[in-house]
Amino acid sequence: MASGTRPRTPPPALLDATALEALVDALRARGFTVMGPTVRDGAVVIAELTSAADLPYGVGVDTDAGRYRLRARDDRAAFGHSAGPQSWKNVLHPPRALVWSADRTPDGSMAGGEPARERRYALLGVRPCDLAAIKVLDRVLTGGRQADPVYTGRRDGNLIIAVECTEPGAVCFCSSMGTGPGTDDGFDLALTELVDGGEHLFVVRAGTGEGAEILAGLPARPADEGIVERAREAVGAAAGRMGRTMRPGSLPDLLAEARGSPHWDDVAARCLTCGNCTMVCPTCFCTTPEDVTDLTGDHAERWRRWDSCFDLDFSYLHGGSVRTSGRARYRQWLTHKLGTWHEQFGSSGCVGCGRCIAWCPAGIDLTREIDALAAAGAG
Secondary structure (H helix, E strand, O other), X not given: OOOOOOOOOOOOEEEEOOHHHHHHHHHHHOOEEEEEEEXXXXXXXXXXXXXXXXXXXXXEEEEEOOEEEEEEOOOOOOOOOOOOOOOOHHHHOOOEEEEEEEEEOOOOOEEEEOOOOOOEEEEEEEOHHHHHHXXXXXXXXXXXXXXXXXXXXXXXXXXXXXXXXXOOOOOOOHHXXXXXXXXXXXXXXXXXXXXXXXXXXXXXXXXXXXXXXXXXXXXXXXXXXXXXXXXXHHHHHHHOOOOOOOOOOOHHHHHXXXXXXXXXXXXXXXXXXXXXXHHHOOOOOOEEEEEEEOOOOOEEEEEEEEOOOOOHHHHEEOOEEOOOOHHXXXXXXXXXXXXXXXXXXXXXXXXXXXXXXXXXXXXXXXXXXXXHHHHHHHO
């Protein structure tokens, strides 16, 4: 995995858009399974790419609270879309994963173990907000005494090609969370796409030795300071076009003081407790085990699937659920995500991608709920 330490790397280079095919070929030749954005079922999703032709060229998105629609762009931008329903969590921390299986032996005992995990992933098109989310998952799932075997098996040895954001969506607020739209570390290669003036170019920076090796094998040419500055300006301009803003100040303190706020009842009247926000969130990590056997009893498996703090049984203890109301469950999610996550993992659990806003069927917007809680406290 890409580390936070930047080795000595070459200066920025310039690639034509046609070189994306060479990049994908180079990654596949190194044995990587290339994962990246592509269009499927009316959305930009994360899937295996066999060719750069699978990328969503000329596809943009229109988003708002409770709304996500594809639209055609006037150019051939490959990464001119904001966050879709999937994040890189779907690759590294999949919705359902086999963690153990066993078969009955002739002597009647059971023999088995963990499945082999041999694939190495190249993550192509990681936005800075999602790169920040991967760093959060690294702290949660590899930073404790018990590293998660599924996550580490998919995370170790992978390669990250980040794409800086020049086209934020209407629900994006990464700038106010300090997670975008640009990035300086955590990647092997970083691309900035420029499609203005009839040109379609990528300014490319290497962040690791392996990234530099891959870049050296591509049809790149030196990037002069003028075009590097254009790339910086495009990213900087995106920071000023965010569709949402998270209010400044200490959110942990605000949420601790708002624990008894009547505004939670207002949210509960709208919240369906469907769990969509936790499913699309790139940092929500909760899971539950699922044990299955075949009809003969000779084969058993343990699977792990995503769980959500919006499920009634999530906090079930002997005698019933701890959080029986929608008010309690939404408060738990928001307070943990923006408040107590700091105590637990040393950062916010929100990276400002806006997915929870776009994919909430009730159109609940956590940035506006925070503003309302602050206003209720002030009143």
